[in-house]
Amino acid sequence: MEFRGVMGGLYRITEWIMRLTVINLLWIVCSIPVFFFGFMGLVSQTTDAFLSILPIVAILSPFTLFPATAAMFTVARKWVTGEEDVPLLKTFFRGYKENYVQSMVGGIIFIIVIAIIVVNYFFYTKQGGSLKMLSVLFIAFSVVIAIAMFNFFSIMVHLHMKVLQIVKNSILITIGSPINSIVTILCNGVIVYICLTKMNFFLVVFFMGSVVATFSFWQFNRSFTKLQMKQQELEEKAQMNQEQNEDDNDKDITESEPSLSESHESDTHTSSNDENNKV
Template identity: 50%
Template sequence: MEMRGIMGGFYKISEWIMRLSVTNVLWAICSIPFWFFVFSALFLPTSEQGSTIGMLYVAIAVSPFTLFPATAAMFTVARKWVMGEVDVPLFKTFFRGYKENFLQSMLGGLLYAVLFAIMVVDLTVYRSEPSMQLISFLFIGFLFILIVSLFNFFSMLVHYHMKTFQLLKNAVLITIGRPFRSIGTLAMAIVVLMASWKFTFLFPFFTGSVIAFLSYWNFNLIYQKMQAQAEKLAAAEAEQASNDESEDETSDIVTGKK
């Protein structure tokens, strides 16, 4: 029996808290090596800047084998929620997504890891040189595209059956082709991260799953709009073909052709 009123509202809220927290914890556990090196870098003394950068590079190196498959699994669950399947079994859905998308997420992660490493090096070099700080803003723009395309990559990975290169290419094209949606995705992620920075208990329980849900929700809006445009174009082409066929039949009647 479904509860209604205030108690029903509290029950639904508690359900969503459970869904988001369980999924986030699973994601964090499956990517423990990555987070170990990240937090090791964050808690090193500021005097050991070289060690901090080294730890971050190690974190980037292990991310394709830990963080990326775990994130793909989390997006698998988020996709179910956005598509209206809110009562799916969390453990089963998560680990099925982990298994099914492991290879492609790892391959995509290898490319993204290399690109992020290059970005870190370039930003470090250019920002340290006063005469080249303007160029650093260009790389910040590239970094923005890279981050949002990463969200789109995971969304497309769990939604489409495509080869890895096609997923990567289309993720970048959607990011560039839908700039307002891309800005919206990044803005929502930043808001969640800022809230998590202020209320640190959000990190282990909600940050990742909330960002995944919002990112896929935004991607799904893009997908629905693209699908509607494709259907409209197909209908217009079918109507045009029907009109052309009618004109040909009329012409045959006039000329007496059989």
């Protein structure tokens, strides 16, 4: 039975609330160790206690949080590309299984890069003079890596590539589409801020991850579609130029054939005159 009007709109809203909630809960359940230690760090009373928990979270993330996030992006991809009525549990756990190894390896790479950025940032903040200004550069690097992680999951569930290719392309897309990258990080930052500061983590439990994943893949899909259209236009233009060059070459050959014929006739006429002279 299909509802229309106000009832139809309310039905659609409640249906999307259910979808986002189910996927977000699955994401948290599959990442329980990370969320447990992360919550302990947030409620800790001292900064030292929070910093001591961060290495544990970093070690656990590639094995739990990254695969669960890849599974969540798998479902988000289905929604964005028009498959809204996919089975949630089946699609989520299929994405979890299929992308586990790539997401784990990619997670290890990103965690190592983030660790290097953090170490260098604190190192240069303790320096004096112009060296201290380099800490700003590492803040910029951290923003690029944060955006690249969203693109990493989007590319992983959308295209078939090796892990290193996914990581490289995620960074290239981040740098090559600065406007989309800025929109992605700002909007996701607002979503995370609202979820962390409002309603006592209610939004974190039921909506934060799924909303971020859906918006991030939607933004990536827009950028990727534009790049495909530009590439297709360039290929069509190159093909047209090639066909035009081939036509010009054929035309030049056609024009040169009469001159060859005329030259042959001239040679024949000259030879006949020579024979007549001999006679």
